[in-house]
Amino acid sequence: MQLTNRSKQVSHKEMTLAEKMYLPAVVGGLATTLKHFFRKKVTIQYPEVKRYLGPVFRGHHVLKRDEQGRERCTACGLCAVACPAEAISMVAAERKKGEENLYREEKYAAVYEINMLRCIFCGLCEEACPKQAVYLRHDRMVPVFLERDDVVYGKDRLVEKSDDRYVRIANSEVQATPTEPSLTRAAT
Amino acid sequence: MDLTVLAVKGLIILAIFGITLLIATYSTYAERKVAAFLQDRIGPNRAGPWGLLQPIADAGKMFFKEDFIPAQASKWLFILGPCLAMLTALMSSAVIPFGDSIRFSWDGVAYDVPVQGIEINIGVLYIFGVVSLGVYGIMIGGWASNNKFSLLGAIRAASQNISYEIALGLSLIAILMMTGSLSLRAIVNEQATFFEWNVFTQPLGFIIFLTCAFAECNRTPFDLPECETELVGGYHTEYSSMKLGFYLFSEYINMFVSSAFISALYFGGFHYPFMNEVSAALEGSLGAVAGHNVATAITVVVFFAKIFFFIFFFMWVRWTLPRFRYDQLMNLGWKTFIPLSILNVVITGAGLLYNIKYTSWLIVVVMVGMAVFSSARAPKQAPVRQQTA
Numbered sequence: 001m002q003l004t005n006r007s008k009q010v011s012h013k014e015m016t017l018a019e020k021m022y023l024p025a026v027v028g029g030l031a032t033t034l035k036h037f038f039r040k041k042v043t044i045q046y047p048e049v050k051r052y053l054g055p056v057f058r059g060h061h062v063l064k065r066d067e068q069g070r071e072r073c074t075a076c077g078l079c080a081v082a083c084p085a086e087a088i089s090m091v092a093a094e095r096k097k098g099e100e101n102l103y104r105e106e107k108y109a110a111v112y113e114i115n116m117l118r119c120i121f122c123g124l125c126e127e128a129c130p131k132q133a134v135y136l137r138h139d140r141m142v143p144v145f146l147e148r149d150d151v152v153y154g155k156d157r158l159v160e161k162s163d164d165r166y167v168r169i170a171n172s173e174v175q176a177t178p179t180e181p182s183l184t185r186a187a188t
Numbered sequence: 189m190d191l192t193v194l195a196v197k198g199l200i201i202l203a204i205f206g207i208t209l210l211i212a213t214y215s216t217y218a219e220r221k222v223a224a225f226l227q228d229r230i231g232p233n234r235a236g237p238w239g240l241l242q243p244i245a246d247a248g249k250m251f252f253k254e255d256f257i258p259a260q261a262s263k264w265l266f267i268l269g270p271c272l273a274m275l276t277a278l279m280s281s282a283v284i285p286f287g288d289s290i291r292f293s294w295d296g297v298a299y300d301v302p303v304q305g306i307e308i309n310i311g312v313l314y315i316f317g318v319v320s321l322g323v324y325g326i327m328i329g330g331w332a333s334n335n336k337f338s339l340l341g342a343i344r345a346a347s348q349n350i351s352y353e354i355a356l357g358l359s360l361i362a363i364l365m366m367t368g369s370l371s372l373r374a375i376v377n378e379q380a381t382f383f384e385w386n387v388f389t390q391p392l393g394f395i396i397f398l399t400c401a402f403a404e405c406n407r408t409p410f411d412l413p414e415c416e417t418e419l420v421g422g423y424h425t426e427y428s429s430m431k432l433g434f435y436l437f438s439e440y441i442n443m444f445v446s447s448a449f450i451s452a453l454y455f456g457g458f459h460y461p462f463m464n465e466v467s468a469a470l471e472g473s474l475g476a477v478a479g480h481n482v483a484t485a486i487t488v489v490v491f492f493a494k495i496f497f498f499i500f501f502f503m504w505v506r507w508t509l510p511r512f513r514y515d516q517l518m519n520l521g522w523k524t525f526i527p528l529s530i531l532n533v534v535i536t537g538a539g540l541l542y543n544i545k546y547t548s549w550l551i552v553v554v555m556v557g558m559a560v561f562s563s564a565r566a567p568k569q570a571p572v573r574q575q576t577a
Contacts, residue, residue, distance in 0.1 A: 018559035023395070026509065033226045033508040043230040 055168055058121045058136035061114055062166050063159045066104055071159060072133035073112065074105035082128035087118035105131070112158060116142055117151045137166055192294045196301045201282070204305055208281050212440040213243045215499060219440075222503040247433070255429040262332040269329030270427070270434035276322040277441035283311035284448045285373045287458045287488035288467075291480045302373065303488060311372035312364065315449065316357060319404060322442070323349045326413060329435065330423035342423035345406065345413030348517060352403035352410070355525035359396040362529075362536040362548065363453060366390075376457030380464075387454040389545045391552050392532050394454045396525050401446045403521070406439060408506040410517055414439065447498035448491075455494050458487035 018024065044051050064072050075092035093110035095103045102108075119142075125134050145151050160166050217232065217239070224231025232239035257266055282305035289302045308314060323346050330342020363386050364370060367378045379385045387394045403410035413422055424435045451457060466486065471479035512520065532548055539547025 016559075017562035019563070021555070021559055026505075029508045030504060033504065036228055037225045039228050041225075041230050042228050045230075 053138070055138050057138045058123045058126075060137045060140040060142050061119075061125075061153065061158055062135050062137050063109075063112060063155065064133050064135060064166065065160055065162065068101070069162050070100075070102060070104040071108060072104055072131045073109045074107050074131050074133070075109040075112075076107075076130065078128040078130060079125035079134050082124040083119075084122060084124065085118040085120050087115045087120075088125060089113050089115075109155070112155050114153045114158065115151060116145070116153055135166065135168070138168055192297075193299060193301055196290065196292075196299070197306070200301070200303060201305045204281055204286065205278065208278060208441055208444060211444050211495075211499075212437060213247075215440040215443060216246065216437075217243045218499065219503050219506075222500065223507050226504070226507045250430050250433040253429040255431065256426075258334055258426050260334040261426065262334065265328050265332035266426075267431070269325055269332055270431045270438070271325075272328060273322060273325030273438040274434045274441070276318050276325060277438040277445065280315050280318040280445045281441075281448065282306055283308060283314050283372055284445070284452055285376055285457055286448075286491055288484040289480075290484055291477045293477070303484060304373065307371070307373055309369065309371040309374075312360065312370045312375070315372075316353070320350075320353055322438075325435075325438070326423050329427065333423075333426035335426050338423055338425045341413065341425065344514065345423050348403060348410065348412060348521075349406075351518060351521040352400040352525075355396055355521055355529050356400035356404060358526060358529035358533065359393045359400065360453070361533050362390055362393050365533070365536055365540060366545070372452055372457075376452050376459065379456040380459055382456070382461045384545070385454065385456040385459075390454070390532070390536070390548050392528065392548050393536075396529050396532070397454065398450060400521075400525065401450060402502070402505065403517070405442045405446055405502070407443065407502055409509040409511045411506075411511055412514060412517065415511065443499060443502050444495065447495045447502065450498055451491060451494035458491040460487070460490045463487070 066072050075090050077090065077092075080086075080088040080090060089111075090109045090113070091111040092107050095106050095108055121136060123136055126136055220242070221231040221239075223229075232242040235241040235245045257263055285302060285304040285307070287303035289300050291298070291300050293299065326345045326349070327342050330338045330340075330345070333339070363375060366386075366389065367375045369375065375386075402408075406412075406414045415422065424432055427435060463483075467480070467483035470483045473479065474482060528551075531551060535547050535551055539545065
């Protein structure tokens with residue numbers, strides 16, 4: 001199988017004297033590496049510059065609200081069942097009168113927790129959700145933990161803020177979200 | 189030698205010591221930067237501006253690592269090994285002439301002190317003596333670890349160092365014959381005019397010497413002793429913390445010293461084209477003493493520029509060439525370099541007999557001719573494309 005057209009046939013034939021002297025090959029090699037010395041560097045200075053990883057990247061979880069700002073989650077538990085790492089847990093509650101503008105369905109998650117130490121970002125919760133309530137953001141990563149208490153994410157950190165709605169954009173020229181201004185295509 | 193000269197000498201020696209350590213420290217940083225640049229990366233840039241504090245961070249990390257000595261190791265030899273490596277590496281810079289001379293007068297006496305640790309008329313011999321002592325550091329380290337693989341690694345390293353030292357010495361003999369002196373300052377002064385730099389009169393000797401210097405410093409492509417993980421069981425397998433640091437650091441000191449040695453022997457040392465004109469002009473405008481000292485400072489700068497080029501060259505080669513196999517390495521040393529350097533000595537001697545300096549080129553011309561002829565004669569083989577299902 002030929003993967004590239006740059007492959008070379010390896011031979012065991014005796015080297016000629018010119019080849020045995022090594023020096024022409026050595027000088028050629030040195031020239032090649034020196035050319036790379038002046039090439040454009042491919043490094044992306046990570047924490048300062050973040051590369052756009054595409055619309056399929058799975059990052060920080062978000063519990064979506066619908067167009068009227070109501071939480072979509074109905075606490076059916078399918079995401080928890082689908083989760084291979086068993087990272088999701090929830091407590092369901094019944095919607096009271098007067099809470100119709102808060103929760104879309106009659107049942108809602110009073111507690112919804114994802115253990116970020118267990119989560120493997122497989123995206124199965126996304127797929128399992130019948131209400132399109134849980135998503136993995138393509139533009140934001142889970143920040144580094146400094147405390148063990150920080151690793152279980154409750155609704156306070158999962159439900160999207162009404163001024164920071166999550167929209168999945170397929171465009172590579174994705175604009176920065178308000179909370180992450182440096183999220184642009186790497187310009188090194 | 190009176191006390192003033194002694195004091196100035198002491199200052200010079202201290203300065204050389206400090207500069208050697210500083211350059212070796214920043215060689216580690218430069219190595220990583222050069223490697224990064226040759227591989228289209230940026231390299232260390234987090235510690236301090238442009239990552240300049242990186243060597244200090246590395247050293248700090250090394251110091252805080254656990255200093256482990258194997259239970260069955262010969263404890264004192266185990267400690268002695270890295271010390272010896274460091275000591276021999278630092279000793280050899282003593283005889284290298286870093287510049288012309290410093291002129292000053294003190295108590296009405298005019299002094300003319302060369303910028304050099306010690307000026308002895310057997311400088312080359314001294315360096316070879318010290319360099320060959322360096323093998324003990326490696327050998328003792330490997331043996332004292334009480335680890336078979338370390339011992340094998342040490343033997344490998346020692347046999348490489350010893351084999352290449354022969355060719356190293358032999359390639360130098362041609363220069364010694366031309367100069368008629370073992371003093372490094374005399375050799376440097378011999379190369380006052382640009383086209384009499386030994387690299388032009390001794391091209392073959394230079395290539396042999398350079399290659400052997402790579403092998404002596406355990407640098408790629410001859411870094412069989414140094415490659416830690418690829419050929420598991422180098423002589424410093426059992427070393428940790430700053431003892432390992434000393435071994436690795438002494439490699440960088442060796443690199444600096446051999447760069448200085450190469451520039452002194454083959455690239456005219458502190459000489460540069462139009463040096464006499466510059467020095468005369470400076471002495472004319474600034475006075476004999478101040479002008480001479482400024483001219484000396486320029487020679488030192490020139491010499492260090494050459495050294496830095498060679499340090500860069502060492503790194504450039506390291507990140508270009510793959511390493512030799514052990515038998516290839518031995519073949520190259522014994523079957524190629526030693527005969528070639530003996531041939532070089534013979535031809536140079538014949539040239540000196542008739543007072544021609546450039547006879548060494550004869551070998552180069554003949555070899556290039558043979559190479560061209562042999563590759564022209566080689567059967568042209570049509571490339572066969574292998575088709576596998």
